[in-house]
Amino acid sequence: MISLSGLNFRYTADGPPVLEDVRLRIAPGERVLVAGRNGAGKTTLSKILSGVIPHVEKGVVEGECLFRGRRVEDIPYPEMVKDIAILFQDFEAQIVSTSVGEELVFYPLNTGVPYGRAREEAARVLEEFGLAGFERRAIHELSGGEKQKIALLSLLTVAPSWLILDEPFTDIEPASRESILEALGRSSFRGGVVLFDQELAHYRLFDRLLILHDGRVLYDGDPGPAVSDKGLLDRAGLEAPGMLRVFPAGTTVDSVRAGYAFDEKAFAGLHRAEPPAERLIEVRNLSFGYKSSAAPVLNDISLEVGRGDFVAVVGPNGSGKTTLMKLLAGILKFREGDILCRGTSIRRRDLTGIVGYVYQNPDNQIFAATVEDEIAFILKMRKADAPVIEEKTRRIMDLLGLADKRGVDPFTLSKGDREKLACASILVAEPEIIILDEPTTGLDFPSVQELMALIERLNGQGRTVLMITHAMEVAAAYGRKVLALEGGRVLFFGEKRAFFADGNLLDRARVRRTELMDLSLNLNGRLLLGPDEFRACWTKR
């Protein structure tokens, strides 16, 4: 049993409280989902539950934290880590080896397990999670999602009693998230799981839901009633899952069929073909491989992107999405095939100012002393006039809710705000082609909406947007097209409605329909992509 009573926590004696009056008891084998928006206190709570605080990181702890009836501070940390395993939000920091096999044996070896048994445990875990044969893969050759999976699986090699997972699916493709949770249930792991997340998508797989808001427990109990309490979710800044996003609480499939009418005309309107756009980017027979790897990452890619297109780029981890986008942005150089921008090969064209690329990790972009300087940097590099710089910087800060942080050191911002800042510092220059690598990762629901509204507005002004995403709600709600990659080849490129209608394609791209899409098919077999389409097509009788 893990038990917290009257727990208050702050990082420094004069700092703001991060957790206040947290009371909870987690029973062995229990599966708990802890949800909350950016800054709710999730990461801090995960560290307290796992003993990282107070054993490794310090702070001011008041109240009591007991593990198996003993005060956590009295238990030697090496003893605790045999029983409680934690996956950090920054999972890459936890990877200390150069190959998958070595990474998987590191934890057991350091908890006293002999090498032979550690190897057996590693092989068993890989087998149970469908990754047999990964042992010899080099860590630096893995995609972000593959690394996150390996970081998670490495925890299971010590068969802990508790698994504390802090946002463990940020980089993992959608289809794998649920299958990992399901595999956890089927595997030899019999311990409890406490999973911290910003969304409620997988609430059905948990026994209990705990909602955190501003460091306090807003709800603790059965997930069912909470996910249908719109008021509670709004207060916590969480997105309601599934049906509740479009119908009142208590609505069932039968009551929708009985109480709502389906507007066929409005549905037909959704299928209106877009006029073909002027060709902006043309990829011809592009193949690419990294020098350090024998296997090619991209194979014979050909596609055309029109001016003003908004393309969601999806596909399994390691399918070549980021590589393709970096090639389109001129960041990586290719040998085989060609990429044309406005009819000219990018081998002969400088794309600076034409393409804006937002990296997945905002910390690789940020460097300035203040938020305002960070955003203005790109405009200064282009020698824009001071009034223009000031006006554009101010406008984008207002749009993304960063205005009150203009003088703040960017590195003191929350992860969500740093993500928004990284986007703002590229989007402020209003590039003709905007490429975003998973821009919504780590953002809570309200922040996703703010950011996507801005991107949509820029797209409405004629900018072309290519966005890598694992968030199918985002891919479905924004943009018109989907580019799906599989094993370095184009699996699908076309209208997103056609993509989401084809179950076989979705399986191969390791993508799942959203709950709303499934609901729409369940209601009458007509595929609707998001809340707006539901509201347009299903009207109260």
Added chain:
Amino acid sequence: MSVFFYRDSGSPLHGFDPRTKIAALLALFAAIVFIDRTVVLAGLLAALVGLFTLARSLGSLRRMAVLFLLIGATTFVLWTLSYQGPEKVRLIAGLTVARGATGRAALLSLRFLDMLLAGLLFLSVTSLEDLSAGLVLFGVPYPAAFALSLSFRLVIVFAATGATIVEAQKVRGNDVERGSLLRRIRAYAPLLIPLILNGLRRVETLRAALESKGFSPRNRVRVGEKFRMRRRDWLALAGALAFLALVIILRAEPR
């Protein structure tokens, strides 16, 4: 992209026990120091290239070829010019050097190249973890051996982060590869800040990351059963030591 050379190609050289590889490398280094005949060093260079082929690691050699050739040429020139001798000879128009300077420079350059190639071959067939385990099996304390392999791993991480930061700045119009030297130096400033902060943050989280996985300087990690000295290891070791002994004997013989 990897900045290191190890790739698990499963070659016979990869399969040796790390103790064999470490001991053979040390024996080879010692032998190279003792060899004082240019032709033998040249032969050893050719043999090392052959071993790269056997190790299926010619890619590592290709990556470093230009740098190694530059190093070889530079050391040759520097040794030629700095060699002191009583008698001077004209090398090319207007340039005189000591008699025997070019021969001596060739010997020293080859010695240096042999060492570089031997070191590169070792890194191409030995993973960081095996190097660390090999050191532990030789009696080096686990924390020290682990720190060595971790520092290499962190270099990989920092290099990859640095490359991403350069890319990110380039995309924003700050191209460090263009302009005057002063402009390039100024352009590097924005790159250093995220790199240093990334490094600091990583160091800050490193302790928590390691301890959360049970690492402690007091740990006695049991890697012994991962490796076993087989017949081929003993044979390779005997061969390396025999080669060293031969070189020392030949060097000691009066000429």
